[in-house]
Amino acid sequence: MNARIIELVGGPLRAMRRATFWWCLGLAALVTATISIWPAFKGSSGLSQAIDQLPAGVVQAFGLADFGTPAGFLRANLYDFFVPLLIVIAAVVLANGQTASEEASGRLELYLAQPIDRRAVLLGRAIAALVALAVISVVLLIVQLGADAAVGLGIDTGYLVSTIALCALLGALHGSLAVAIAGVRARPSLVLGVGIGVGVAGCVVASLFPLSDVLAPWRHISPWDWAFGGNPLEQATDLWRYGALAVPTVILTAVGVFAVARRDISGA
Amino acid sequence: MNAADPVVQIDGLVKHYGKVEAVRGIDLRVARGEVFGFLGPNGSGKSTTIRCLLGLLRPTAGRIGAFGLDSTRDGVALRRRLTYVPGELRLPDRLSGMEFVASIGRLRGGFDPARRDQLAERLRLDLHRHLRDLSSGNRRKVALLLAFLFDADLLVLDEPTIGLDPLMQREFLALVREARAAGATVFLSSHSLSEVQRAADRVAILRAGKLVAQGTVAELRGRARQRIEVWFEDDPPEAELKALPDLVDPVVDDHRFTATLSGSIQPLIALLASHRVGSMLVEEPDLEEAFLDLYDGGPA
Numbered sequence: 001m002n003a004r005i006i007e008l009v010g011g012p013l014r015a016m017r018r019a020t021f022w023w024c025l026g027l028a029a030l031v032t033a034t035i036s037i038w039p040a041f042k043g044s045s046g047l048s049q050a051i052d053q054l055p056a057g058v059v060q061a062f063g064l065a066d067f068g069t070p071a072g073f074l075r076a077n078l079y080d081f082f083v084p085l086l087i088v089i090a091a092v093v094l095a096n097g098q099t100a101s102e103e104a105s106g107r108l109e110l111y112l113a114q115p116i117d118r119r120a121v122l123l124g125r126a127i128a129a130l131v132a133l134a135v136i137s138v139v140l141l142i143v144q145l146g147a148d149a150a151v152g153l154g155i156d157t158g159y160l161v162s163t164i165a166l167c168a169l170l171g172a173l174h175g176s177l178a179v180a181i182a183g184v185r186a187r188p189s190l191v192l193g194v195g196i197g198v199g200v201a202g203c204v205v206a207s208l209f210p211l212s213d214v215l216a217p218w219r220h221i222s223p224w225d226w227a228f229g230g231n232p233l234e235q236a237t238d239l240w241r242y243g244a245l246a247v248p249t250v251i252l253t254a255v256g257v258f259a260v261a262r263r264d265i266s267g268a
Numbered sequence: 269m270n271a272a273d274p275v276v277q278i279d280g281l282v283k284h285y286g287k288v289e290a291v292r293g294i295d296l297r298v299a300r301g302e303v304f305g306f307l308g309p310n311g312s313g314k315s316t317t318i319r320c321l322l323g324l325l326r327p328t329a330g331r332i333g334a335f336g337l338d339s340t341r342d343g344v345a346l347r348r349r350l351t352y353v354p355g356e357l358r359l360p361d362r363l364s365g366m367e368f369v370a371s372i373g374r375l376r377g378g379f380d381p382a383r384r385d386q387l388a389e390r391l392r393l394d395l396h397r398h399l400r401d402l403s404s405g406n407r408r409k410v411a412l413l414l415a416f417l418f419d420a421d422l423l424v425l426d427e428p429t430i431g432l433d434p435l436m437q438r439e440f441l442a443l444v445r446e447a448r449a450a451g452a453t454v455f456l457s458s459h460s461l462s463e464v465q466r467a468a469d470r471v472a473i474l475r476a477g478k479l480v481a482q483g484t485v486a487e488l489r490g491r492a493r494q495r496i497e498v499w500f501e502d503d504p505p506e507a508e509l510k511a512l513p514d515l516v517d518p519v520v521d522d523h524r525f526t527a528t529l530s531g532s533i534q535p536l537i538a539l540l541a542s543h544r545v546g547s548m549l550v551e552e553p554d555l556e557e558a559f560l561d562l563y564d565g566g567p568a
Contacts, residue, residue, distance in 0.1 A: 110358075265325065
C-alpha cells in the first residue's frame with residue numbers, strides 16, 4: 001500500500017489517538033464498575049421481587065426484565081442503553097472531529113490543497129473513524145470478557161461478541177450518518193446534532209414504541225431494533241441484523257464521499 | 269502546452285456566496301516564470317479567486333485553471349504542479365512541525381529531507397516544536413517551508429508574509445527569486461504593496477471582486493501621481509505650465525512651481541528645457557499611491 005493511502009487513514013488515526021484512548025478508558029471503567037456490583041445482586045431475590053411489582057410497561061421500557069439474571073443484569077445496566085448510546089456518541093463525535101469540524105476550522109485546507117481527490121480525504125477519515133471505533137469495541141469486548149470471568153457472569157462468549165459487534169455496527173451506522181452530513185455541509189453543530197439526535201431518537205423508538213399497541217409495529221424503523229431486537233445476549237443473532245446495519249453504513253459513507261466532491265470547501 | 273502559453277488562465281470568473289458577489293468577472297493571464305502580484309484590500313476577492321484556482325471553490329461562472337488544466341475538473345493534476353500558502357492559516361495543533369511536514373510529504377509522494385532542514389535553517393524555524401506552541405509568524409514559516417520544499421511549477425502564495433519580521437520578509441523575497449530563477453511561476457496575493465512592489469514583475473489590482481488595473485509594476489507606477497516641484501531662476505512661465513496636460517493643482521508661488529502629475533512627465537520636461545531651472549524635485553511614486561488612487565477613485 002503506498003504511503004499516500006496510508007497517510008490518508010493513518011494521519012487522522014494519529015489525530016484520534018488521545019480521544020480513542022479516553023473513550024476506551026471511559027467504557028472500560030463503566031463496564032468494570034457495573035459488573036463489580038453483580039456479586040451483590042446475584043442471588044438477591046428482593047430486587048427481583050421489587051421489579052416484579054413495577055408496571056409491565058416500565059419493566060419493558062427500562063429493560064428490567066430478568067434483572068436478576070446475568071443477561072438481564074447486563075442488558076439493563078449496559079447493553080440496552082448506556083453502552084450502545086455511548087458508542088453511537090463516540091462514533092459521531094470522532095467522525096465529526098475528523099470531517100466537518102476540521103473543515104470548518106480551516107485545518108483541512110492545506111491537506112485539500114495537495115494533489116489528492118477530496119473524496120479520498122473524506123473516505124480516509126471515515127475509515128479512520130471506523131478503525132478507532134473498532135479499537136474501542138475490541139477493548140470493550142476484552143474488558144467485558146475479563147470482567148465476566150472475574151465475577152462469573154457466565155454469559156456465552158459468542159453472544160457477548162455478537163452484542164458488542166452490534167453495538168459497534170450501530171455506532172458505525174451513526175458515524176457514517178455524520179460523514180454523510182459532513183459531506184453535504186461542513187457544519188459541526190449540524191453533524192453532531194443530527195448524528196446524536198438520530199441515535200437518541202432510535203433508542204427512544206426501540207424502547208418506548210413497544211409499549212403502545214399502535215406504535216409497536218413502528219419500532220422496526222429504529223436501527224436499535226435491528227441491532228438488539230433479537231436479544232443478542234441470550235440468542236444467536238440473525239445475520240440479517242449485521243447486514244441491516246452494515247449496508248446503510250456503506251451507503252451513507254458513499255453519500256458523504258459523493259457529496260463532498262460537489263460543493264465548496266469551507267474556509268477558516 | 270507551449271512555453272508561451274500562460275500558466276494561470278482565468279476567463280470570466282464569477283463567484284457568489286449566496287447573495288454575496290465575491291468575484292464579479294475576472295479575466296487574467298499569468299505568464300510562465302513571472303512573479304505576478306495580486307493586489308487588493310481585504311475582502312476584494314483575492315482569496316476567493318485563489319481558492320477557486322486550487323479547486324477548493326467551484327466557480328459560479330467562468331473558467332479558472334493552470335497549465336491548461338481546469339481547476340474543477342482536473343484539480344488533482346493541477347495541484348500536483350503547485351504549492352500553496354493559505355491566507356487564513358490553520359494548522360493541526362497536535363502535531364510538531366516535523367510531523368506535519370512529514371504528513372504533507374507523504375501525501376505529495378516524498379521530499380528531500382536535506383532541503384527541509386536547509387529551509388528550516390534559513391527561516392530560523394524549529395520544526396521539533398508543536399505547532400500549537402508556535403507564534404503566528406513561526407506558523408506562517410511552516411507554511412512557507414512547505415511551499416518551497418516541493419518542486420512546484422507554480423507557487424500560490426496568499427498573504428505569505430503576515431506576521432513575519434522584516435528579516436524574514438527579506439528571506440522570503442530571496443526564496444521567491446530563487447524559485448523564479450529555477451523556472452517556477454509565482455502568484456503572489458497580498459495587500460502589502462511594498463512586498464509586491466519588490467517582488468512582482470506584473471501586478472493586477474482587484475477591487476470589490478473586479479480587476480481595476482493590470483500591468484507591469486513600472487506601468488502601474490506610471491499611472492501613479494507624482495508630486496512635482498520646480499524652482500525657476502526667472503519668473504515661471506505660468507500660462508504655459510498651467511496649459512500642460514495631466515497636471516493637477518498647478519500653483520505658481522514666486523519662483524516656485526508645484527503640481528501633481530498624473531500622466532507622462534515628457535511635456536513638462538520639454539517646456540522646462542527652454543527655461544532656466546534652478547532645481548527640480550520629482551517625488552518617486554510608489555505602488556501604494558497607484559493602488560490607493562485606483563481603489564478610492566476608480567470605477568467599481
